[in-house]
Amino acid sequence: MEYNFPEIEQRWKQYWNEKQVYKVSNESSKPKYYVLDMFPYPSGAGLHVGHPLGYIASDIYARYKRLKGYNVLHPMGFDAFGLPAEQYALETGQHPADTTRKNIERYKDQLNKIGFCYDWDRAVTTSDPGYYKWTQWIFLQLFHSWYDCAAQRARPITELIALLEKEGNINNPCPDVDGLVVTDEQWTSYSEEEQRKLLMHYRLAYQGNAAVWWCEALGTVLANDEVVNGVSERGGHPVERKQMRQWFLRITEYADRLLTGLDTLDWTDAMKEMQRNWVGKSTGAEVRFDVSPTLSVHVFTTRPDTIFGVDFLVLAPEHALVDTITTAQQKTVIDEYRTYVKSRSERERMADVKQITGCFTGAYAIHPLSNNLIPVWIAEYVLAGYGTGAIMAVPAGDDRDHAFAQHFNIPITNIFGDLYNGDNAYSDKSGTIMNSGFLTGMRIAEATEAALNALVAIGAGKRRTNFRLRDAGFSRQRYWGEPFPIVYMNDVPYGVDEERYTTGTKGANGVNDLPVELPHVDSYKPGPEGQGPLANLPEWVNTPAGNRETNTMPGYAGSSWYFLRYMDPHNGATFADRKATDYWQQVDLYVGGTEHAVGHLLYSRMWTKVLFDLGHIGFDEPFKKLLNQGMIQGSSRFLYRSNYSVPSIKPDSDGVTNWYISKNIRELILKGDKDAISYVDAQYGNGGTLSELILSKDAPIRIPIEYVDGVLLKIDELKKWNPNFSDSVYICEPDGTFICQSEVEKMSKSKYNVVNPDDIVAQYGADTFRMYEMFLGPIDVSKPWDTKGIEGVHRFLKKFWRLFAGDQGWIVTDDAPNEAELRTLHKTLKKISEDMERFSFNTSVSQFMICVNELAALGCHKRAVLQPLVVAITPFAPHIAEELWSGMGNTGTVLDAAFPEYEDRFIAESTITYGVSINGKKRVEMAFAADAEQADIEPGVLADATVQKWMENKPMKKFIFVKGKMINIVV
RNA sequence: GCGGGUGUGGUGAAAUUGGUAGACACGCCAGACUUAGGAUCUGGUGCUGCGAGGCUUGGGGGUUCGAGUCCCUCCACCCGCACCA
DSSP: OOOOHHHHHHHHHHHHHHHTTTOOOSOOSSOEEEEEEOOOOOOTTOOOTTTHHHHHHHHHHHHHHHHTTOEEEOOOOBOOOOHHHHHHHHHHOOOHHHHHHHHHHHHHHHHHHTTOOOOGGGOOBTTSHHHHHHHHHHHHHHHTEEEETTTTEEEEHHHHHHHHHHHTTTTSOOSSSTTOOOOHHHHHHSOHHHHHHHHTTTBSEEEEEEEEEEETTTTEEEOGGGEETTEETTTTOBOEEEEEEEEEEOGGGGHHHHHHGGGGOBOOHHHHHHHHHHHOEEEEEEEEEESSSSOEEEEEESOGGGGGGOOEEEEOTTOTTHHHHSOGGGHHHHHHHHHHHHTOOHHHHHHOOSSOOOEEEEEEEEOTTTOOEEEEEEOTTSOTTSTTSEEEEOTTTOHHHHHHHHHTTOOOOOOSGGGOOSSSOOOOSOSBOOSSGGGTTOBHHHHHHHHHHHHHHTTSEEEEEEESOOOEEOOBSOSSSOBOSEEEETTEEEETTOSTTOSSSTTGGGTTOSOOOOOOOSOOOOOGGGOOGGGGOHHHHBOSSOEEOOOBOOTHHHHTTHHHHTTSTTOSSSSSOHHHHHHHOSEEEEEEOGGGTTTHHHHHHHHHHHHHHTTSSSOSOSEEEEEEOOOEEEEEEEEEEEEOOOTTSOOOTTSOOEEEEOHHHHHHHHTTOHHHHHHHHHHHSTTSOHHHHHHTTOEEEEEOGGGEETTEEOHHHHHHHOGGGTTEEEEOOTTSOOBOEEEEEOOOGGGTOOOOHHHHHHHHOHHHHHHHHHHTSOTTSOEEOOGGGHHHHHHHHHHHHHHHBOSSSBOOBOOOOOHHHHHHHHHHHHHHHHHHHTTOHHHHHHHHHHHHHHHHHHTOOBHHHHHHHHHHHTTTOHHHHHHHHHHTTOOSOGGGSOOOOOOGGGTOOSEEEEEEEETTEEEEEEEEETTOOHHHHHHHHHHOHHHHHHHTTOOOOEEEEETTTEEEEEO
């Protein structure tokens, strides 16, 4: 009875389907456990073997938890809005809705082949109107809310309006415009338009301006991805930064809570660190430098102690003051410089430290403490979006400022005495401040306080906490995304759920209703003036009340709350019933890549906090534990090719003969190996020195991985694939094989190294595939795919099968197990249980292999040993487990079994083999009773001949005995 | 540039708390069985040396009786950096 995996896997998939074994209920007496994967964007390329890595890990853990007695929610869905589908539509004219639907079908099909335990009834697709209705609804919650800094939570905007009517904004200063004071009288005297303009400064979803990549030639806005080397990826047209009115989410109000909330999460320190750095909290001062009696520059600094070392100010080139302060004399060069900066991305501006650029405005500011005149420059290394968009430059204490001062010959004030050597800035935060008026002689911490106090006292500065975090841009000038539930009246945006602007009864013309459905378009061309394609649909844009917003939401909108929808996916009355969210609570285990560290994971945390603040859910962190999976890289194959015309060889279609040379023989020739050279010349050279000719001018070219078996080229198949390969000469190894060069890189279509899981599953089965992906290595590190290695895991499953089945059928007996068999079983159960808790799936697979090797050697076919193993292997290899479970006469699914507990009493060994070291070097092994103490063994060890030899008659200094581990003798 | 991660045999890796480095596999070598083998099974396999032995966890330094593991420093590669998702 062979291990017939295609038949077994098909049978059990069908069984699971028919019996609905993966259906999850929100009602259960069992404790709940929520396992979630970061859902995929369904791209046209389909899944490759790298994608399911995390899905397999989470599936194993979900099944394990189920066997451990939990009610497990383990859903899957699709993050279906996005740029690639729209790009594809632009190129092929196929509607994104159609391609997305097709891609989702393909993904589902691929995922099902691997045997995941998803409850597909709960699947969500972010581009479904039934889903994005609630994305829009949550957006409106954000739009209708503000952040109460005193209470540290979001509140409905109506409550702010009530406060404004009563007391103005005196207790609730405007978060994004300093010094904007409104009294209750002013507020009530405002027109509705003016009132809403003020409210816009408070809303959690608000409108502001932001720079986008504008491509004049394409008439559209481009994503960072679409700009390559300063020109558009499509067509290579010039691009520039352009200010546009955009929606934003006021995530900066949540900066502190996003930091403190990290302490409650079981994430890796690296992940938390990345989020902390992204939020980038720093404390310091905002200092005012007056340029004229009416104009002043505000800078943010974390080092007020260095205030006397300020030799110049630098404004971001986009800074609003640049136009007003630039002198007539400098205007031309300033304009030229600003044009240059417009062509530069933020990345380039930050990364280019070797190339120092900047421009003097001609203006001077007055130092608030020394009253010296300080020149004001602009430079690209200062970014408009960070701090106040202006810095005070202290060359003696900051590397970039120092380089800038040297480059432009600006005199440097030394405020660190001997600590500053004149060549490099002294940026340490220890030492004494010198040459700094009243700060001279103070330590840095002391000077920081003193400087701050002095600045505050004269009204030239204030304490300030600054965040690197910026408000999140939430508009895209695109088609394939959620439409905004926003209508403009007189250019003032209203939520479609507001009754204020409706012309008739609520719901008239469908204006009030959610979802605002994404209308069908036939063209994906941008609208006039760079708006999204929706602007081309006047019948959609124009409503009786006003014009609809024509931008759409970004990719992270739908993914910021999807984990909630799985809890109650079909609810038409609310995004998820409170009873459902109260039952499932946070995601207990969230599996995904580190590339989402600061995007998705930060936005969904914010959305969760907003929903919590507004009372819609009962928890304010979405993901309790985070498990990061590494990437599976591709393994590319190369041939070394040289093109030479050699008269005796027929040229190929290009008129050039291609010579390919196998890797090993090529390396020998490169090393000058005479045998190899004469072999090649004799076999292929027609009497000439062909080897030298070829190697003097060859280059590697990529070939598709499917024409290679491991590293061995399948020459005949390659020749059939592409005629360019047929009329060529293949210089093989003496044994007739042809070995390719290999290299590890990203798995991608363009590198010809993509491996499709469908093929692997067809060849080896889903159980083998699942176990092999885990066997490759720790879940969180990246590693290359190697199809060859899968054989070992497949062999293991066959060997496992043979413990249960012989040539004639099932061979499991009811004999009583012996000591050795029980030890193997319980040792394995223990290891698996421990590995599972620390997500060490690769070592679990190894342990199963060790176990099967041992049981096979013992000739064990006993139910008492094998049945617990079947349950234990179920999370890894669910199909074979079901087959063996039923083959042993059990009814129902193995998924309803209980995970077997191990017992230590079966594991204990009576003797332990100790490594004996002399001076830390292991010289011999000796066995002692497991309970032996140092006194029991020391004489025996010292008497040992080998030990004697290595001690070389030197006196013993110390005898180190670590029970159960090792022995070390120091001489 | 900033932030994060990873470096152990020919390859993927193991070593969980500072205690016998290389488990388990792939590949390779030798052999058994077979009409056959890309099936199955057995043995060997870090490097070096005839051997005793020596060397070995990216490089260098340190702490320790003992370091892959802790500390310092340097190097290489990978990921993210705000409109890819």
